[in-house]
Amino acid sequence: MSKVIIFTNENGGVSVCMPTDELPIENVMAKDCPEHAIVVDHSILPQEENDFFNAWRLNNGIITVDLEAARSIQLAKFNAEAAAQAILRRNNSDIGIPNSMSDNDFISMLNSKREAIAAATSTAELRAIGIN
């Protein structure tokens, strides 16, 4: 199994260092990583949580997902999608194409989903909350 080097970075998240084959991994860890870095098998990385990579936290060699940080990530993603949808709605109005939802309903839907993001108790719930 391939090995990787992981450590907590300056943002409080997890950095994953993948060596090439130019140097032994011990040399890479000494040269490219901070002193608190550790070598682990890459299979311990929570690959299914890659969309919340910035919410990964490393404690005692175990990587977990910080749910509060994951909510922020999902909210930012949701807001970006909402902004794009708002532009599309405005463009439709400009050229006389009716939107399927009134402005009030659209705003209400956004607020409802934002509340759902804030109340989500798992990354699976967060992942299910989208603009559509």
Added chain:
Amino acid sequence: MALPITPPYTFANATTTQNLSYLDSDFATVYNTVNGIGNGTVSLSNVSITGGNIAASYSANSISIASLQTTGTANSTTYLRGDGSWATVSGGGGNGTVTSVNANSTVSGFTFTGGPITSSGTLTLTGPSPGTSGNVLTSNGTSWVSGTVSTPQGAKAWCNFNGTSAGPITPRSSYNVSSVTKNGTGDYTVNYTNALSDANYSGVVSGRRSTSSIPDPNYWAGPYPTTTPNTNYPFTTTTARIFSAIPSNGSGTDSDCMNFVVFGN
């Protein structure tokens, strides 16, 4: 009155000594002698031969080199020229067969062994062991050192890697890159195996969006990532930080094919 016996003389028996005689003006008998007729050897004395169409023939292999009128020295390396002189062949002998091969190293630290080859064999060039892969040979021909050859026209470092965590982050191929670190979504650090001579190099970033559901990302190398906009990440001689982000909102996005190339001194 002279009554000479005139030639030609005829030898009736060529195997015995013959006397040639004639009478001179005083009617005295004069004798000349031809000895040793037979076995191909004739000794003549007081004889002169005149006349045209005098021909001689020799038996095969009967004339030695020493009997020829030449100049120079005849030996195993000289050849007789048309002007009668013995000389060595100038400029080689044209087509032929090489009968011996030898080699000598003029580079310090390298030696040839196995020569000369006169029929078959192997010439071996031996130099100092390079030690660690990637070392370069110094101009003295004997010392291998770590480092890179200074070629400003060539890339000093490059890598192609999968920036998603599915790999989790896998350098596919690289040169002078010891590792790639994923710091965050769309936020990577490229670490060089051998440090560059200065930080004023050109770093070129490109990538491929990993899903069609997002707009085409922007790709750039330091200094300011969107995730920590107040932090400066300039190039250093040992690392470069590169990013991939959605242009409309600046949020980082992973690329499954990130590329980074460095040109510099």
